[in-house]
Amino acid sequence: MLSRNAPLATLLFTFAAYPIAAWLVLRFVRGGLKTWLFALLNVVGAYVACLAALIDNRTAMKPLLLKTVGAAFLVYFLLVLVNYWLLKRTKNGTETWGTVALWFPIAILIVIKYVPILDSSFAPALHAVLLNHVAALFLGLSYLTFRLCHLVQEVRNDLVEMPTLSEYLSFAFFVPTLSIGPISPYSRYIASYRDPIQDPAVKRRALLRVLVGLTKYLFLSSLLSQYTYSGLLLDGHPHHRIDLLVALFGYTLYLYCNFSGFCDMVVGMSGLLGIDVMENFNVPFSARNLQEFWNRWHISLSTWLRDMMFTPMVKMLVRIFGPKSANNAIAFSICAVFVVIGVWHGVGINFALFGLFHGIGLASVHYYGIFIKKRLGKQGFLAYRENRVIGAVGTALTFTYFSLSLFLFANSWENMHQIFKVLV
Amino acid sequence: MYPAFRSNRSALAFCLLLIFLLALPVILSWMPPVSDEQDFISMSNQVGPIGWDAQQVYEDPKDADVVFLGSSRIMEGVRADLVEKSFSARLGRPAHVAMLALNWPGEDLHYYMLRDYLQHHHAALIVWNLPQPGSFTNEPHVQSSHWIRFDRNDNTLSSLPVRDRLSLYSEMVFGAPRALLAKIRPNLIGDDEKTFAAYGRYKNEDPERRLGYYGTPFVQDSMPVPSIGDGALISVSSPALDNAGPYPEPYQLHYIQAIVDLAKQHGSKLVFLHLPTVEEFGDTTLPEIASWSQVMGPNYSMIGVPGDVLFAGVTRERLPNFFANHNHFNRNGSTWFTETITPALLKAYSLNQ
Numbered sequence: 001m002l003s004r005n006a007p008l009a010t011l012l013f014t015f016a017a018y019p020i021a022a023w024l025v026l027r028f029v030r031g032g033l034k035t036w037l038f039a040l041l042n043v044v045g046a047y048v049a050c051l052a053a054l055i056d057n058r059t060a061m062k063p064l065l066l067k068t069v070g071a072a073f074l075v076y077f078l079l080v081l082v083n084y085w086l087l088k089r090t091k092n093g094t095e096t097w098g099t100v101a102l103w104f105p106i107a108i109l110i111v112i113k114y115v116p117i118l119d120s121s122f123a124p125a126l127h128a129v130l131l132n133h134v135a136a137l138f139l140g141l142s143y144l145t146f147r148l149c150h151l152v153q154e155v156r157n158d159l160v161e162m163p164t165l166s167e168y169l170s171f172a173f174f175v176p177t178l179s180i181g182p183i184s185p186y187s188r189y190i191a192s193y194r195d196p197i198q199d200p201a202v203k204r205r206a207l208l209r210v211l212v213g214l215t216k217y218l219f220l221s222s223l224l225s226q227y228t229y230s231g232l233l234l235d236g237h238p239h240h241r242i243d244l245l246v247a248l249f250g251y252t253l254y255l256y257c258n259f260s261g262f263c264d265m266v267v268g269m270s271g272l273l274g275i276d277v278m279e280n281f282n283v284p285f286s287a288r289n290l291q292e293f294w295n296r297w298h299i300s301l302s303t304w305l306r307d308m309m310f311t312p313m314v315k316m317l318v319r320i321f322g323p324k325s326a327n328n329a330i331a332f333s334i335c336a337v338f339v340v341i342g343v344w345h346g347v348g349i350n351f352a353l354f355g356l357f358h359g360i361g362l363a364s365v366h367y368y369g370i371f372i373k374k375r376l377g378k379q380g381f382l383a384y385r386e387n388r389v390i391g392a393v394g395t396a397l398t399f400t401y402f403s404l405s406l407f408l409f410a411n412s413w414e415n416m417h418q419i420f421k422v423l424v
Numbered sequence: 425m426y427p428a429f430r431s432n433r434s435a436l437a438f439c440l441l442l443i444f445l446l447a448l449p450v451i452l453s454w455m456p457p458v459s460d461e462q463d464f465i466s467m468s469n470q471v472g473p474i475g476w477d478a479q480q481v482y483e484d485p486k487d488a489d490v491v492f493l494g495s496s497r498i499m500e501g502v503r504a505d506l507v508e509k510s511f512s513a514r515l516g517r518p519a520h521v522a523m524l525a526l527n528w529p530g531e532d533l534h535y536y537m538l539r540d541y542l543q544h545h546h547a548a549l550i551v552w553n554l555p556q557p558g559s560f561t562n563e564p565h566v567q568s569s570h571w572i573r574f575d576r577n578d579n580t581l582s583s584l585p586v587r588d589r590l591s592l593y594s595e596m597v598f599g600a601p602r603a604l605l606a607k608i609r610p611n612l613i614g615d616d617e618k619t620f621a622a623y624g625r626y627k628n629e630d631p632e633r634r635l636g637y638y639g640t641p642f643v644q645d646s647m648p649v650p651s652i653g654d655g656a657l658i659s660v661s662s663p664a665l666d667n668a669g670p671y672p673e674p675y676q677l678h679y680i681q682a683i684v685d686l687a688k689q690h691g692s693k694l695v696f697l698h699l700p701t702v703e704e705f706g707d708t709t710l711p712e713i714a715s716w717s718q719v720m721g722p723n724y725s726m727i728g729v730p731g732d733v734l735f736a737g738v739t740r741e742r743l744p745n746f747f748a749n750h751n752h753f754n755r756n757g758s759t760w761f762t763e764t765i766t767p768a769l770l771k772a773y774s775l776n777q
Binding site: 202205206208209211212215219220222223224226227232235236237238239240242243246264267268271276279282283424 | 427465468
């Protein structure tokens with residue numbers, strides 16, 4: 001039952017085998033050798049994680065899979081090394097190198113994840129190991145891309161020293177955050193690597209986070225998977241319309257338990273190793289509006305996009321169109337950022353629509369906020385914010401809006417069509 | 425780092441939620457029960473022709489001359505339509521052959537399907553594909569959470585080891601949310617799912633269903649039926665059976681014995697079917713996971729032909745033309761295999777009359 005909805009090999013490796021090896025290195029090795037060993041452990045660990053993520057359903061194809069994943073990981077590793085070289089040029093060279101270093105990982109992500117030509121060229125090889133997209137060979141590429149881009153900015157802005165190659169590799173391939181994040185910044189990573197968390201209270205908290213995360217990820221999300229679109233509505237049978245409502249909210253809760261549970265384990269496991277990882281969730285379903293929601297859900301992603309895209313875009317638009325355009329610049333930038341969030345999550349028009357749905361929602365919240373502040377004045381607005389009934393209504397509406405958006409996120413066009421076909 | 429819980433109250437609520445979910449199968453057993461059919465049709469169509477099997481078990485009033493029971497291997501390996509034709513010709517009246525088979529191994533599912541079927545029908549002959557080397561599981565069937573219920577286990581589980589009972593209870597816990605939904609509104613099955621056309625889509629009886637070996641292009645092929653007549657029907661004590669192992673674990677043995685007892689209880693003759701794999705080309709024995717004569721006694725029969733005789737009419741290079749993968753026939757293979765075993769089926773049937 002436990003392995004039904006969880007890639008068991010990935011879990012066992014990431015949260016059992018790797019942490020033991022990592023703890024031994026961090027605890028008993030000193031100096032430069034420690035950094036190099038830890039880097040090696042993370043690189044090898046990343047390769048094993050890539051393999052484990054694919055091998056669960058394909059044990060019959062082990063030899064071919066080993067070769068395919070091995071070749072792909074070599075490419076992955078070399079691309080990361082190229083990015084390091086570009087990073088060094090950023091530190092020592094001109095602004096142009098900084099721009100190249102910033103966009104290089106994004107270009108690689110676009111090519112591997114979104115360009116269909118690459119997919120079809122490799123189609124026979126992928127088909128042989130039962131993969132339908134070459135991106136499946138590059139575990140955590142989307143997250144790695146954003147981590148490396150952020151590192152470039154931190155180095156450019158002198159927020160961190162230029163990392164050594166070993167520090168860079170251990171950060172890039174840090175196994176706990178490799179597959180689904182959080183997109184934790186290098187500054188945070190290196191600060192805690194050099195001065196690890198020792199406080200026993202924090203260690204106890206970290207252990208409890210791992211246990212609670214494990215319960216959410218393995219147990220709760222497994223149960224809730226039966227109330228998702230694929231678990232309930234796409235079983236090949238007709239369904240009552242109420243099942244759509246069940247799936248709408250069931251999928252939301254499933255996604256939360258699955259994603260936040262895994263993140264709990266990542267944060268906790270990293271904490272046990274002494275490494276501070278950024279939080280990704282902060283009681284998101286208590287949010288009163290979408291703006292608050294996205295400050296509580298997938299926090300590392302929304303923070304990254306706020307710093308790397310939203311703020312520069314707003315500044316640029318205000319510079320071009322003048323300060324009076326600020327509100328509209330903010331609304332436009334919100335929509336643009338969220339379309340990017342949508343397509344970052346997956347290839348398909350449904351993902352772009354998911355992003356746009358949130359962009360429109362957030363832009364509406366933005367304009368509504370301006371309107372209500374003007375209407376009620378400062379004191380009235382404060383009373384409005386503190387009103388519990390309004391808060392409860394807002395929370396329910398936000399949860400419902402998010403659940404509706406996930407219909408687009410969770411289903412391809414074919415699935416959506418199929419779902420409406422089976423409802424009686 | 426945030427704490428796992430923001431307050432003692434939220435920690436308590438989390439613990440209570442876990443306790444509730446772990447106890448949910450027991451709580452559901454206190455509520456008015458839903459029918460076995462309701463649980464059965466909640467399985468996904470990924471498991472196979474759920475509608476067709478449900479129609480045979482719960483709706484079709486006809487008793488069966490032959491019931492084929494098992495996994496996708498028997499579903500893909502035997503053409504029930506050809507067996508029905510042969511039996512009708514021999515018996516001089518319309519015969520009825522039922523195919524109770526779903527994907528993935530699991531004697532537990534076979535038992536519950538047969539149990540429900542025999543509650544409403546009589547079956548003269550039951551042909552069942554036992555677990556074979558490389559084609560078995562020691563765990564509950566992957567979809568057992570859909571139909572294993574706390575209040576409906578026939579008291580058959582008390583003899584199982586604690587590990588297996590815990591495994592089954594965990595399936596009940598996993599299936600409890602779906603079972604809860606069934607208490608609130610009935611599960612539905614489409615009328616079109618109960619038709620032969622829907623069943624045929626999973627079956628090599630559909631002439632449009634042409635599967636090549638591991639996705640390669642389908643090649644129409646045929647080979648001569650071995651001239652063994654009804655010689656494929658052998659005793660489970662026959663030296664042709666090779667006890668290749670691994671010996672079945674208590675969970676498997678429990679349901680193997682339960683099926684044997686169930687057939688005896690309902691006066692149905694039970695015959696086992698050995699379905700060959702590509703690897704058996706040239707073999708002089710039939711690899712089985714146990715000495716079945718020791719497990720259930722010597723008075724049972726098996727229909728099986730060793731590879732050297734069975735595949736004598738074809739070369740190793742041509743053999744994949746008859747298989748969809750290493751242990752499932754395609755339409756070429758199932759047609760030829762059905763013709764090969766039909767004399768043995770007729771003999772097994774006649775010995776019971």
